[in-house]
Amino acid sequence: MTPQTTGTLQIIAGAFCWGSLGLLGATLNRVGFGGNEVAALRIVIAACILLIALPLFLNDLKQLQIRKLPGLALQSLLGMLGMSLCYFAAIAHIGSSLAVALLYTAPVWSLIFARILLGEGITPKSALLTVIAAAGVGLTMAGGGTANAAGILFGLGSGICYALYGVLGKRAMQGNPPMLVFFTSIAFSALLLLLMPHTHSAFAKLPQQSAVAWLSALALACVGTIAAYGLFVKGLQKMPAAKASIFTVFEPLTAVVLAALFLNEQLNGWQYLGITLILGTAVLNAARFKNKYSGLNSK
Numbered sequence: 001m002t003p004q005t006t007g008t009l010q011i012i013a014g015a016f017c018w019g020s021l022g023l024l025g026a027t028l029n030r031v032g033f034g035g036n037e038v039a040a041l042r043i044v045i046a047a048c049i050l051l052i053a054l055p056l057f058l059n060d061l062k063q064l065q066i067r068k069l070p071g072l073a074l075q076s077l078l079g080m081l082g083m084s085l086c087y088f089a090a091i092a093h094i095g096s097s098l099a100v101a102l103l104y105t106a107p108v109w110s111l112i113f114a115r116i117l118l119g120e121g122i123t124p125k126s127a128l129l130t131v132i133a134a135a136g137v138g139l140t141m142a143g144g145g146t147a148n149a150a151g152i153l154f155g156l157g158s159g160i161c162y163a164l165y166g167v168l169g170k171r172a173m174q175g176n177p178p179m180l181v182f183f184t185s186i187a188f189s190a191l192l193l194l195l196m197p198h199t200h201s202a203f204a205k206l207p208q209q210s211a212v213a214w215l216s217a218l219a220l221a222c223v224g225t226i227a228a229y230g231l232f233v234k235g236l237q238k239m240p241a242a243k244a245s246i247f248t249v250f251e252p253l254t255a256v257v258l259a260a261l262f263l264n265e266q267l268n269g270w271q272y273l274g275i276t277l278i279l280g281t282a283v284l285n286a287a288r289f290k291n292k293y294s295g296l297n298s299k
Contacts, residue, residue, distance in 0.1 A: 007238025011247040014231030019254025021224040022096025025088045026263050027216045031209060035089030035154075037202035038220070040193050042084060044203075045221035047190035050183060060180040068176065075181065076188035079165025084189075086157035093151025095265045098140050100255040101275040102155025107285035108133040109163030126285075133281040139274025178233045186225075249283050 025038045033041070050057070083103075090099035108130045137156070193199045206217065232248075256275065259265040267275075 003238045007235040008247060010231045010235030011239070012250050014228045014235060015248045015250035016254050017223050017228035017231065018248075018251040019100070019258065021087070021220065022091055022100055022255040023258040023262055024216045024220045024224060025091045026096050026259070028213060028220075029092045031213050032205065033202060033213075034198065035092040036085055036196075036198040037205070038088040038091075039081070039084035040196070040199040040202045041206070041217045042088075042220040042225060043080065043186060043189045044193055044199060045217060046225045047186050049221060049226060050186055057179060057183050060177045060183065063175075063177060063180060064184075065175075072176070072181065072184045073188045075165055076185040077192065078161050080185040081189035081192060082161035083158050083165065086154045086161055090151050090154035090158060093148055093154060096259045096263065097256045097265050097267055097275065098151070098271065099155050099158070100252040101140055101278045102137065102152065103158045103162060104252055104278050104282045105133055105137060105156060105159035106162040107282050109160050111285075113163055129281045129284055132277055136274040136277030136281065139270045139277065178236075182229050182233070249279055252279055 021042075025035075028038045028041070029035070087099060087103055090102060111126050111130060137152070140152070206213065252275070
């Protein structure tokens, strides 16, 4: 098996792991955890696991520079905490299928913010893809009781946070090892979450829950966060970033299939068309903007 084939399989496996977030988050919603509480469980448990595995990160942590801490903190609060809070809130309101589709509007937001914050141009083709993605968002709202305004806004918010994570980190992450960035993304977010009431309420509820809730919370951290990121980084070392980004489309496809099989989420034809337009736009953007925002794809 060639290194690129191995890398492809690792990227796809990482996408499958990220795709499980919707099912796991919705499972916790159904036993009484709110979106903010689910995000807190994901990040704080992941932080505890990383602390246990701290010796594995020591070489990377030695490369940490004090002057880069503000940029890394911003990366964490937008890309990890902001995205998680918005994404799991969207799942609670509109289900995982629509939430993950709206998360994948991130490439469109990246174009817009790159223009505003970095002064990068937007080509006619980029503008067309933006219009197509916007049409996809409109179609996802054609669901009657399935979609609601709050859920759509939270879903778009998750895409915005994910996009800002890449755009703002374009300079801040230069010279930082990927695993250092991952460690600080979890650490800064976890430290802030420890100050928030919903974190304490989430962990106060957990002891009274069934084994399913416990396993879901652990899987959020182990499978949907640590394993997903580790597999993606390993795969990214063996293949171009643009090609790797295309294979991450398996994430939303996994989320939609799991939602249909285990959560009985029912969408109409217009919503499936909207999801298709959004994901198609994400793939085309990844194919066109080679090596742009490489290494910034943690969730």
